[in-house]
Amino acid sequence: MANDSNAQPQCAPVVLFAYARRDHLQKTVASLLKNGEASQTQLHVYCDGPKHEGHRAQTDAVRAYVESLNGFASVTRVYREKNLGLANSIIGGVSELLAKHDSIIVMEDDLEVSPHFLKFMNEGLQLYRDEERVASIHGYSFPVPETLPETFFLRGADCWGWATWARAWKQFESDGQKLLDALNGAHLTRAFDLGGAYAYSRMLQNQVSGKNDSWAVRWHASCFLKNMLTLYPGRSLVNNIGTDDSGTHCASTTDFAQTVAMDPVHMGSIPIEENVVAAKSFARFLGQHTSALSRAKRVLGRLLKTRMES
Numbered sequence: 001m002a003n004d005s006n007a008q009p010q011c012a013p014v015v016l017f018a019y020a021r022r023d024h025l026q027k028t029v030a031s032l033l034k035n036g037e038a039s040q041t042q043l044h045v046y047c048d049g050p051k052h053e054g055h056r057a058q059t060d061a062v063r064a065y066v067e068s069l070n071g072f073a074s075v076t077r078v079y080r081e082k083n084l085g086l087a088n089s090i091i092g093g094v095s096e097l098l099a100k101h102d103s104i105i106v107m108e109d110d111l112e113v114s115p116h117f118l119k120f121m122n123e124g125l126q127l128y129r130d131e132e133r134v135a136s137i138h139g140y141s142f143p144v145p146e147t148l149p150e151t152f153f154l155r156g157a158d159c160w161g162w163a164t165w166a167r168a169w170k171q172f173e174s175d176g177q178k179l180l181d182a183l184n185g186a187h188l189t190r191a192f193d194l195g196g197a198y199a200y201s202r203m204l205q206n207q208v209s210g211k212n213d214s215w216a217v218r219w220h221a222s223c224f225l226k227n228m229l230t231l232y233p234g235r236s237l238v239n240n241i242g243t244d245d246s247g248t249h250c251a252s253t254t255d256f257a258q259t260v261a262m263d264p265v266h267m268g269s270i271p272i273e274e275n276v277v278a279a280k281s282f283a284r285f286l287g288q289h290t291s292a293l294s295r296a297k298r299v300l301g302r303l304l305k306t307r308m309e310s
Helices: 022-033 053-067 084-099 117-127 176-185 202-206 216-225 276-288 290-298
Strands: 014-018 041-045 074-079 103-108 110-115 133-136 151-155 162-165 229-231 238-240
Touching: 014 022, 014 084, 022 053, 022 103, 022 110, 022 117, 041 053, 041 084, 053 074, 084 103, 084 162, 084 290, 103 110, 103 117, 110 202, 117 162, 176 202, 176 216, 202 216
Parallel strands: 014 041, 014 103, 041 074, 133 229
Antiparallel strands: 103 162, 110 238, 133 162, 151 229
């Protein structure tokens, strides 16, 4: 069973990835600062280098803003000289920090969070830190019509405001072909595709063939193959504000907009198993919004460029 403790959880470091959208980044940081735990949280900001000279003014503006940040326990700034792209930036940054810390919280520059986001993340990291089957804690939940449990597990991993441990990140497999072969070999492709509701396996194939550079589909597949689980809140603690045509990978859509929870999502011991009802609810939602999702979640999409190039 998971470790349950009444002790105040230590605040895990937050790593925030940014590129060229200063306005979005300001909203993300402002929402983080509304969390009571912010002043006790180390913030690490990774700014990717400009893809070309046409983006330099935007990336310089982001860096000037990052220089002004305060309100956290500390701010560490990492400025890449060259453009790594979203996948390499996130994989590299997460790996660097988890070589130094047992757990971290991962954010991107287009996520507004609830004032209770950090509390939920830190409590989840504390509660499930020794549970090998739990891969991560996630902050976003789809706007499904059904009422979901306060917290629940789904198989695999996710990417819109999440937290993980060094022990779980060791399971990350960067070779998409190995993941695809393993899914096919174990006859898990249909299950991976939510019973055919959403073509995650095609996304993975597109990553292998160079049609996208998604880190997230590889993280999801890595955890899915190990039968690992991610904890979700029944009321979303994250809203993605990047689906407004501002990013290379995000066309305008409101299909995934959420009103973040303004009351805490209560963390408690639940069975460490996939919640079948929630899984079916998510599958129905994704099946109904496949075309919009392929626009809104380009981090799992088809294009060669990265969202950070906007």
